[in-house]
Amino acid sequence: MTERTGTFVVTHAEPDSAVVRDVQTAQVHTLASNPDLEVHDVLEATVAPEPPMEVTWEVIEVDDQRSIELVDSDLEPTTYEKELAADAEIGDLVQEERAGTGEIHVFRVPGDEVAAAADDVLEDEETIARAARLEAVRVEVRSAADEGVLSVRYLPD
Known part of the structure; x- marks a missing residue:
């Protein structure tokens, strides 16, 4: 196996080890140590398998490390976001x-499923991976149950 450079999301972290997932390929790597990583951290890094068995990986170089903040906002979707949703059918996604x-x-x-949908978005590992691909550092979820609208905002720093 060879080293890999990419964007990784930390999906599990313990004092002695961590698990990272490549946001482009979804490949998972178990790290033999934890170089001060926390769940939801995003790494622009190079990882390589550790000899002799090459079962675990190590972080060789970190170009950037950031956290993704997940926010369940008290704010409603903006007027523009509500306009985007106005022509959509139930279950449709507008990007x-x-x-x-x-x-x-x-x-x-x-409307009665808006709160559960917001929770699903905030708990979904793919939300963090998408934020990493978009170079966002904050994911803000806004909802309006009376209008059946949920917005997910991937925001830069």
Whole structure:
């Protein structure tokens, strides 16, 4: 096996080890040590298998390390986000690039399922991976149960 350079999300962290997932390939690597990583950290790094068995990996070089903040906001989706959802059917996803960096995802959800949908987004490992790919450092979830709208904002620093 050879070393790999990419963007990794920390999915599990203990004092002596960690597990990272490549956000492009979804390949998982168990690290033989934990170089001060926490769950939801994002690494731009190079990892390599540890000899002799090459079962565990080690971090060779870190170009960048950041955390992704997950926020269940008290705010409602913006007027623009509600307009994006207005033409969508229940269950549809509308993706929109933000001015500058990041994305906004707007979902139409039955009103009584909005809170559960928000929780699902905040607990989904793929939310962190998507934020890492978009170079976001904050994911903000806004909801309006009375209108059946959920927005997920992937925001830069």
